[in-house]
Amino acid sequence: MCQGQLSRQQAAIIWLIESEVGAHGWMRRKEIERLLSDWFESRNSHVTHLLRELAEPPLALVTQRTNPDCAREKLVALTDNGRAHFDTMIKAGLDYFAELFPHLGNKELQDGIRFLGRAFGTPSLGKRS
Numbered sequence: 001m002c003q004g005q006l007s008r009q010q011a012a013i014i015w016l017i018e019s020e021v022g023a024h025g026w027m028r029r030k031e032i033e034r035l036l037s038d039w040f041e042s043r044n045s046h047v048t049h050l051l052r053e054l055a056e057p058p059l060a061l062v063t064q065r066t067n068p069d070c071a072r073e074k075l076v077a078l079t080d081n082g083r084a085h086f087d088t089m090i091k092a093g094l095d096y097f098a099e100l101f102p103h104l105g106n107k108e109l110q111d112g113i114r115f116l117g118r119a120f121g122t123p124s125l126g127k128r129s
Contacts, residue, residue, distance in 0.1 A: 006054075006059075008040075009042065009046075013051065023078070028067070029047070029074040032051070059081070060079055094110065094113070
């Protein structure tokens, strides 16, 4: 899913933002830090570094802004490039599972992902508003 461009932690950040707030949603930076630390050993400064790399060219997958309700807090959202990259992550996942389970068709794989999404979160499968 990293596709040779992102670290596992950066891919997790992209997935977190999309699955927690969806397309065009903003997520508190502190929440990204908290959730990321559940999966990886990461410090505040490391999350800052990861987000900076994701925000700058050539990636430009996220954007950050100051929270209008609290000037000390940052909000993070996916850019159009970030949403497109998320879609390629979904496709890479489907391709991986298609190899792993060749006896299942594409529709069955997508149905399985939708089931898991409803059971454990809300990942998007390209149906954005």
